[in-house]
Amino acid sequence: MICLTLRTDEAFLLDSTRLGEADLILTLFAREAGTVRGVARSAKNSRKRFGGALEPMSRVRLNWTERSGRDLQRIDSLDLLQSYAEMQSDPNLQAACAVLAEITRAMAGENDPDERFFRLLGAVLDGMQDGLGPFAAVRYFEFWALRVHGMLPDLTRCSGCHESLAGREVRLTSPDLGMRCPGCPPEAGMEVRVPEADSLSFLSRVADSPPSALADMETACRPGRTLDWFLRRGLEASAERGFRSYRHLSTVAAHGADRPPKRDSNTR
Template sequence: MLRTDEAFLLDSTRLGEADLILTLFAREAGAVRGVARSAKKSRKRFGGALEPMSRVRLSWREKPGRDLHQIDSLELLQSFADMQSDPELQSACGVMAEITRTLVGENDPDERFFRLLGAVLEAMRDGLGPFPAVRYFEFWALRIHGMLPDLARCGGCHEIRGGREIRLSSPDLSIRCADCQPDGGMECRVPGVDSWSFLTRAAVEPPIGLADMEKACRPGGTLEWFLRRGLEAFAERGFKSYRHLRAVSSLGDEPAAKA
């Protein structure tokens, strides 16, 4: 059966001289993985639409009982190729693509997650840095899946936080007041003003609004520790693409900081 849908191209793997195995996130179909025959040669069916994270009109034929479907064509709707000439932005896209491939299943549409990916990509194109982009994506990936706690209440006593000092616990993604978690420990951190500001603002602002939070979102900081570890615990796996993002970053060799 021939199907069409709007989708983001997450990954492509070469198969022989001209074919590609494509992995896409479709708005109405969820994850779609299939073989695009002669994709590297056919400009009519795939021209300009094979760059990572391209927003495309996808046409494919389902192959029931098979792991791979048949990808007939991709029509480019929106390109994010130019911004990925920046190695850090390209690596940030790789992180988001890996997270999406892990969390989205076949025949498992997720409209909110689809809109999240599009919003963060557009914000990056408009100037959002790679680290606020990834932290925002992590935050909302967790929130969409019901994994983030109520930021206004202690997860132990359930009292309203008010002006009391709070602590973030990872990887269980909980918030504790000093009374419920008096000793801190390796799995608990007191967030700095900037880290707490990011968490509260990310809940209500679009991604481009967090462009001023680059420092708090850097590798090794409290936000990465809290959000990334929580996301990897939820997914029950580590994400290899983070290593590449850190490697290409000018911040990658700095010591860990508790922002």
């Protein structure tokens, strides 16, 4: 016998996939329930139950029927709390949101409350709404996604000798997310780089700053820079998978910050 429970929670809409003519499969990240995946019947046609809330990353009041033992729940309705649709008319921010959504899908679990991660996602989306650029937003999210899940080593100490790095020259190592003093050579399998001043400035500020305070760090956070190599690779190694949406972010970046990307059937 299937046990049905009516539930409600606050959530971000991470993904929607068409199912037949009018139904959608939705993936949401809820404050108390963690990941919720379910079928929204007639979602494409029902403005009353889903109106305006189906845009990517929408913050919603989620009402669903939990079906014990089933992979897919029944999504009854979404009420829009906060839309992030307008800022995503900028293709750079849209690409950044896709990265946040993919990382969240990978790191959040079902029936696994993850309050700090939930607040992180909201803070970064609000920051972007207030002018934080796409690349600083993604790097900030990577750093804190690693930290709140206990996957980031102590960056104030050398990962080799464990001495304090305060006031010393440092090297970054990848993909282990390590920071080393000049006296400790990298171990087998590690790549090592001397970070530029702006990369180091980001790493020294990110732990104590809200997202919007790093709006001036956009250049250091661009794809291909040292922070991309350090944080993105470290995150992908920790998650033991690559994230497809990064490719789109790089494509958008390559076309300049102000122009929309050329349509290209090979990207996404």
